[in-house]
Amino acid sequence: MFVSLAVVTVFMSALLLVSAGAKSLRTRHITEQMSTLGVPQGMMAFLIGAQIAGAAGVIAGLWWGPVGIAAAIGLALYFAGAVAFHLRVSGGGPHHGLRRPDRIACCHPLTADSRSGARLDRAG
Template sequence: MSVSLVVVTVFMSAVLLVSAGAKSLRTPHITEQMSTLGVPQRMMALLIGAQIAGAAGAIAGLWWGPVGIAAATGLTLYFAGAVASHLRVGDRRGALPAVILTMASVALIVLRAVTL
């Protein structure tokens, strides 16, 4: 297992858990952003669950590689969907963090795959 894999995994997991926490607290910024993106409030629990599952899967993947690859693949799809959602409404500024997290998720796939 490489140091870079651990660093990226811990970074991604922390970002995901902070984001899930902000969504679960329904902070004004998140509520406004989700409304702008057209995400119904009833979908918030699904998004929160996906982020928590992604963080847990990434951490578990440190010990069991295939789980880490599966989690990182799911996160890549999650954040690619976020990029598409932001671009759909013309929110280029909001798309940038999602682009960075998409790339970090792809990096997690590669790092985990090369350390199997």
């Protein structure tokens, strides 16, 4: 079980570091997206640091649990803020993709699959 945890943790940390690297390069695509979302340019260094600290924290959490828990909480807050910025820009109306119950339901493994009506059970 630890091997699975380690593989997923390293993969997620690598994705976070790639994202932080892309933000640090400040490519046109990234800067346009951030300005569309209303993220100030001065906040970019904080966002990059949060991603790097989160990646390092979850890796360190493989050996010392409290650090991993703190990093996971920090990353959850980071991504909650990202969702909030995206919803704020899109208006978050009733036809927004994230607000549709069937989209939320199909993302959670213990809920009904909206396309087939099948329920995913733990006991197969």
